Amino acid sequence: MNLDDYLKYVLDNYLTAKKQPIKGNSVAKTIRVIALKVIPAYILHSEKIVKGSVGQGNWAEVPWLAIMNESVTSSATQGYYIVYLFASDGSGVYLSLNQGYTYYTDEYKKKSPKAKVKIVSDYWRNNLVSLDDNKTFSIDPINLKSSNTGGLPEGYELGNICSKWYSLTELDNIDNTELISDLTKLNVIYDELVNKLEGDFAKKNESIIYEKMNNADETLIESTVVGNDSLPEVVSVPKNVRIRSDKKGAGQTSKVDHVAKHVEQVAIGKKGEEIVLKFEQERLKSDERLQNKVSEIKHVSKEKGDGDGYDIESFMVDENTNEIKPLYIEVKSTTSNLTTPFIMSKNEIDVSETYGESYVIYRLYIGEVKNKLYKIFNPFIRTDRIATQFKVWPK
The missing domain is CATH 3.30.930 (BirA Bifunctional Protein; domain 2)
Incomplete structure (x- = not known):
């Protein structure tokens, strides 16, 4: 044969x-x-x-x-x-x-x-x-x-x-x-x-x-399916969030798949921004004072990158003066749970200080069935922070 x-x-x-x-x-x-x-x-x-x-x-x-x-x-x-x-x-x-x-x-x-x-x-x-x-x-x-x-x-x-x-x-x-x-x-x-x-x-x-x-492209990111695309339910800011220690005992090791973690984080972040963009469009449509601003919403991180310190530029109404103002939104997405702390860059913190009450964190939980969202306005004064990295040089 x-x-x-x-x-x-x-x-x-x-x-x-x-x-x-x-x-x-x-x-x-x-x-x-x-x-x-x-x-x-x-x-x-x-x-x-x-x-x-x-x-x-x-x-x-x-x-x-x-x-x-x-x-x-x-x-x-x-x-x-x-x-x-x-x-x-x-x-x-x-x-x-x-x-x-x-x-x-x-x-x-x-x-x-x-x-x-x-x-x-x-x-x-x-x-x-x-x-x-x-x-x-x-x-x-x-x-x-x-x-x-x-x-x-x-x-x-x-x-x-x-x-x-x-x-x-x-x-x-x-x-x-x-x-x-x-x-x-x-x-x-x-x-x-x-x-x-x-x-x-x-x-x-x-x-x-x-x-x-290290040079992740759109095809790869889109191949990482994360949760669902439904508009999120707005919930209260969680209370008594506890910071979990990342320290390990003697002899303990942890194998981190940095590649998989990076793919997942990029995919979650991208999907989260798209969900929030749709959420903002619907929010403005439902407010007579803001309806004519829907077309002016900007997906800044997609158009310009991350250098501006926020992801989406939308609009808000100052309830004291009834004035329409820009709203600078930084989206922090997770598939874990809403009580999980998130990371902010120094640039984001600096920009949040500059814009004050016009800067808001949208903390988004992307679930398999249901998405949830809470907001922190002026996070510079309404969040606690600890340093997670240090710049180091020889003495």
Whole structure:
């Protein structure tokens, strides 16, 4: 059985075999065992191994045949490898340069693993010279026709760096020599990637993600879904807020995922400002004195950046003089709870002192179902503060 025969065998027999118990199944055994014999030895070298999988204990929705460099990985759950991924409906197979998605879900858990694997996939698409020179492979997303959202098939789709699709019909008309030629070309790209890892895929991944996050773009931020978009309920300022100590006892350590924390904070901040912007538009519309000012509301941080010390410039009515005045709003958003202290920069504190009662903190809680908001006017005199950082230089 050559590679062409093997790929067609899996597509022709797998869906039927899945209706039977996996234990002792002849199709399952063939897929696992024959996988070791269909890849030419000159592709494998001394460091590469071949594995075929139909699942462990239960049938996999997407079976695969993988070629792995053992200096990087010997498991489809982590690292980088070449893999044939069979569509769950039996319509065809992808030849893919891929990476183990389970590594991201284990390493980052709920801290945006999908955003991180996308960063790494995009990085390699833009930094592999042999991929750029080779027009055989597509960098478009792959679709394994899975209905299992969040499962392993989605992980394979997210981990894909480049691929080539062979439909079942195309395989009937492709010579085995062409399949091996494509595999050889992808092997060159894989070898380039392995060399650029310098032996440690995890450190390289972390470096790629960290560098990207220091220059976070809109696509990445928007991929971090936070709470809901409903207008917030205005609540009273909480009383007796306690400051939790961040000090740890002797021997205690805390591993902080700074990249995930930064992504989350940026996403929360962006969403919070958009919610408050809509809140202000509705607030002004509901006040006859301010209705004609709605179109003049400015999203300052979006238009000019953070240098002005506030995010939104809106309007308020001075209840003593009935005069319409600017209202300078700094949005402080959280998904924790409204009693959580927030951070203000020195610039924000200075600006709040300058504007006094025309400067307000909108402390926004973004919940899964309901959002809440409280306001602190003139926070320079109505908040307590402690220093959390120090500028340090040698004596």
